[in-house]
Amino acid sequence: xxxxxxxxxxxxxxxxxxxxxxNKELSGKLNLSVTAVYERIxxxxxxxxxxxxxxxxxxxxxxxxxxxxxxxxxxxHSKEFVMKFEREIIKLEEVLECYHVSGDxxxxxxxxxxxxxxxxxxxxxxxxxxxxxxxxxxxFVIGEVKHTTAIxx
Numbered sequence: 001x002x003x004x005x006x007x008x009x010x011x012x013x014x015x016x017x018x019x020x021x022x023n024k025e026l027s028g029k030l031n032l033s034v035t036a037v038y039e040r041i042x043x044x045x046x047x048x049x050x051x052x053x054x055x056x057x058x059x060x061x062x063x064x065x066x067x068x069x070x071x072x073x074x075x076x077h078s079k080e081f082v083m084k085f086e087r088e089i090i091k092l093e094e095v096l097e098c099y100h101v102s103g104d105x106x107x108x109x110x111x112x113x114x115x116x117x118x119x120x121x122x123x124x125x126x127x128x129x130x131x132x133x134x135x136x137x138x139x140f141v142i143g144e145v146k147h148t149t150a151i152x153x
Contacts, residue, residue, distance in 0.1 A: 002043075002044075002047040002049060004049070004153075007030060007032070007040070008040060008044065008049075009153040010029075010030060011026065011030060011037070011040055011041070011044070012044065012049070012050070012153050013150070013153055014026060014029060014030075015041075015050070016149070016150040016151070017150060019053045023037045023038050023041070056149065059112060063114045064112040064113060064114065065112075065114075066112070066113050066114060066115050066116065066118065066119060066140075066141075067110070067111070067112055067140070067141035067144075068110075068111045068113070068119055068138050068139065068140050068141065069108060069109065069110055069111070069138070069139045069141070070108070070109045070111055070123075070127070070136055070137070070138045070139075071104075071105035071107070071108055071109075071136065071137040071138075071139075072085075072105060072106060072107040072108075072109060072127075072133055072135075072136050073104070073105045073106050073133075073134040073135050073136070074106045074107075074132050074133060074134055075132050075133070075134040076132055077106070081131075081132045082100075084130075084131065084132065085107070085130060085132060085133075086098070086100075088130045089107070089109065089130070092122075092126055092127070094111050094112060094113050094122050094126070095109050095110070095111055096110050096111070096112055097109070097110035098110075105137065109127075119138075123136070123138075
């Protein structure tokens with residue numbers, strides 16, 4: 001496993017805050033040559049520390065500002081049923097995140113849709129159409145207090 005030094009950690013923090021910074025801008029902040037920054041970034045990409053670069057989109061202009069967390073309990077927990085459920089969830093564009101969890105429910109889904117009507121349609125026509133779902137419990141976001149994609153390093 002790759003051992004990260006303080007410069008790597010600082011570089012990752014800078015990239016998480018703004019990945020469109022040029023290597024020249026980063027070199028000035030890190031007191032490294034442009035080539036050294038480039039090589040560090042390539043090393044972090046090659047080792048899988050940096051998985052990909054994305055654009056974060058505002059939910060409102062694209063009409064996806066209704067956010068729900070849906071807890072799902074399966075009726076059976078055999079490998080076949082778990083894998084089938086996960087394959088089906090991956091196909092659903094409304095589901096941005098899915099976690100297999102412990103506790104009262106088996107999965108927690110984070111769902112983005114236009115409004116309550118769209119959520120109802122999603123539940124009726126897509127989610128509950130997946131076999132082996134025992135029950136669901138939905139929680140709706142009233143307001144976003146904190147949202148970040150940056151992991152503290």
